[in-house]
Amino acid sequence: MKIQEYADRDMLAIDVANELAGDLEAALLHHDTVAFAVPGGTTPGSIFDSLCAADLAWDRVRVLPTDERCVPADHERSNERLIRERLLTSRASIAEYVPLYVPGADPEAALPEIESLIAPVLPLAVLVLGMGEDMHTASLFPGMEGLAAALGGHAPTLAVARTETQPEPRITLTAPVLDGALSKHLIIYGTGKREALEHSLSLPPEEAPIAAVLSGITVHWAE
Template sequence: MKIQEYADRDMLAIDVANAIAGDLEAALLHHDLVSFAVPGGTTPGPVFDGLCAADLDWDRVRILPTDERCVPSDSDRANARLIQERLLTNRASVAQYVPLYLDGKDPESVLPEIESLIAPVLPLSVLMLGMGEDMHTASLFPGMDGLAAALDGHAPPLAVARPEVQPEARITLTAPVLDGALSKHLVIFGETKRKALDRAMSLHPKEAPIAAVLGGMTVHWAE
């Protein structure tokens, strides 16, 4: 793991967008199709704003969320909506989106169908992650039911997460899929998250799920 620090969040967004564009371009030199998994929340938006203008063969890129709330895709709580509005635009509008949730369906019942959609794009070519102050990443939350199974090295690609601290169920990529990405970037802001990351490095992934995916990670941090 290496940590890159930036003078401000604007500089971070520009640099991360350029780094990811470079990773995608390199992957496209060796593969007909490449995959790019991205987080939701407020953090990635400025990165997406720059990245979507990159001059890449976006029609050969498959974009998927690292996790998704089981809500309608047009909900303001859906990661799909953020990705559609901020990343799948400009030159990147021709990239293909691979959803992790199908509207109106029970999350457990839809897992086989979703897994069949993402199987062709594994291992992930490029991964961008965020992290909460509680050291969760994607929808792998400390103490949630099923966390041990989702962290296991032989876990299936997807898990249903029902964290008590969240209002709805979620579908998440599991730790081996996240950790197996060929290029990994973690973006965090603020002193609180920096301290949480430092703490995570000495904790078991059951206490700090982000710890399960830090090997080979490039961490991008700004106050």
């Protein structure tokens, strides 16, 4: 794990966008298509605003969320909505989006269909993650049912996350898929998350899921 500190969030956004563009460009030199997994939420928006203008062969990039809330794509809590509005625009508008949610379907019943969409684009070339102060990442939450299976080396590609702290179920990439990315980046802001990350280093992944994906990752932090 390597930690890069930035003077402010604006500088982080610009520098991380440039670094991600470089990672994608390098991956495209060796593969016809590459998979780029990103979080939703508010954290990556400013990074996407810069990255979307990068001069890349975006038509060869497959963009997918690290996890998705089971809500319609136009819902305010949809990760797909943020990714489409902030990343899949400008030059990046020609990238192909690979969804993690099938509208109207029971999450567990939809997993085989979603996995069939994701399998052709794996392994992930470039991964961006966020982290909560509870040390969850993607939708791998401490204490959630099925967490151990989603963290294990033989985990399936996807898992359904149902927790009392979230208003809807979620579908998430599992730890082996996330950890298997060729280039991994974690974006965190603020003292609280920095302290949580440092605390996670002394905990097992069952208590701090972020710990399952920290090997070889670059952490980008600003206050």
